[in-house]
Amino acid sequence: MSTIEIKNLHFSYHSGEEILKGMDFMIDQRSTAIIGQNGAGKTTFVKLLKGLLKPTQGEIFLNGKTIKDLTVAKLAEHIGMVFQNPNDQIFKNVVLDEVMFGPLQIGMNKDKANEKAKQALELVGLSDHINANPYDLGLSRRKLVAIASILAMDTEVIIFDEPTIAQDYAGKERIKDIIRKLRDEGKTVITIIHDMNFVADVFERAVVFAGGRVVLDDTTKNVFSQKEILKEAYLEQPDVMKLCHELGLNEKFLNVDEFVRNAY
Numbered sequence: 001m002s003t004i005e006i007k008n009l010h011f012s013y014h015s016g017e018e019i020l021k022g023m024d025f026m027i028d029q030r031s032t033a034i035i036g037q038n039g040a041g042k043t044t045f046v047k048l049l050k051g052l053l054k055p056t057q058g059e060i061f062l063n064g065k066t067i068k069d070l071t072v073a074k075l076a077e078h079i080g081m082v083f084q085n086p087n088d089q090i091f092k093n094v095v096l097d098e099v100m101f102g103p104l105q106i107g108m109n110k111d112k113a114n115e116k117a118k119q120a121l122e123l124v125g126l127s128d129h130i131n132a133n134p135y136d137l138g139l140s141r142r143k144l145v146a147i148a149s150i151l152a153m154d155t156e157v158i159i160f161d162e163p164t165i166a167q168d169y170a171g172k173e174r175i176k177d178i179i180r181k182l183r184d185e186g187k188t189v190i191t192i193i194h195d196m197n198f199v200a201d202v203f204e205r206a207v208v209f210a211g212g213r214v215v216l217d218d219t220t221k222n223v224f225s226q227k228e229i230l231k232e233a234y235l236e237q238p239d240v241m242k243l244c245h246e247l248g249l250n251e252k253f254l255n256v257d258e259f260v261r262n263a264y
């Protein structure tokens with residue numbers, strides 16, 4: 001179980017304007033969704049976690065130790081990230097080779113990498129496609145290849161950037177199961193996501209970015225109960241919560257399961 005502590009984190013690109021204006025929070029064992037309108041700095045933040053960018057001020061601590069002295073390669077042994085667009089990640093011609101690449105890069109031997117890759121491909125439902133060319137697969141499956149290639153590295157922290165884009169209902173359900181399973185295995189799961197219904201279904205905690213700061217950080221239910229702050233951050237409540245408001249219910253439910261279990 002890993003912890004990540006963010007202390008007084010500031011960041012500007014060379015162009016000048018400060019994107020992150022002093023963030024202080026801790027990421028713990030709860031599955032965490034990071035939400036915020038376009039341009040709120042979510043991707044910038046996770047690139048800082050991965051060491052791809054360096055803070056202009058402040059520090060990030062992984063399990064109590066600063067990451068500032070770690071190389072990107074060393075950090076990759078601890079923190080895996082599935083990029084938003086699988087085409088930014090995939091470069092091999094065979095699915096199995098692609099998924100084995102990350103584990104081999106972080107020093108796993110070939111047998112172990114092969115075993116981890118096959119397990120990851122099974123988890124994402126692609127066992128039947130291990131010899132396919134990733135670019136012969138549709139976008140949703142290619143995205144699952146990208147997910148598998150990070151899962152196979154077996155890092156303690158896994159970041160997903162918009163995992164549900166290009167996924168249909170079945171794909172989303174599979175990704176929900178993957179996130180829950182990783183969390184149950186004790187992995188730290190951080191996900192950037194715009195789909196509020198998905199957040200309501202899956203994540204225990206939500207952190208809202210707006211104006212370069214964290215404006216809400218609480219259980220998902222408490223965050224989505226803050227209608228006014230969400231509105232100021234240009235975010236919507238999940239559909240079931242909106243419905244509860246429309247129906248004038250005193251208690252507000254987060255998702256369909258909660259509604260059905262408790263409302264009647």
Ligand SMILES: Nc1ncnc2c1ncn2[C@@H]1O[C@H](COP(=O)(O)OP(=O)(O)OP(=O)(O)O)[C@@H](O)[C@H]1O
Nearest residue numbers: 013014015019036037038039040041042043044045
């Ligand atoms: N390489 C870059 N150079 C300069 N500015 C950048 C760069 N990358 C992002 N930005 C700017 O930083 C701000 C934050 O972008 P970022 O991609 O982190 O936001 P986001 O919350 O992930 O947005 P989205 O939800 O659209 O992915 C935006 O104003 C963006 O234009």
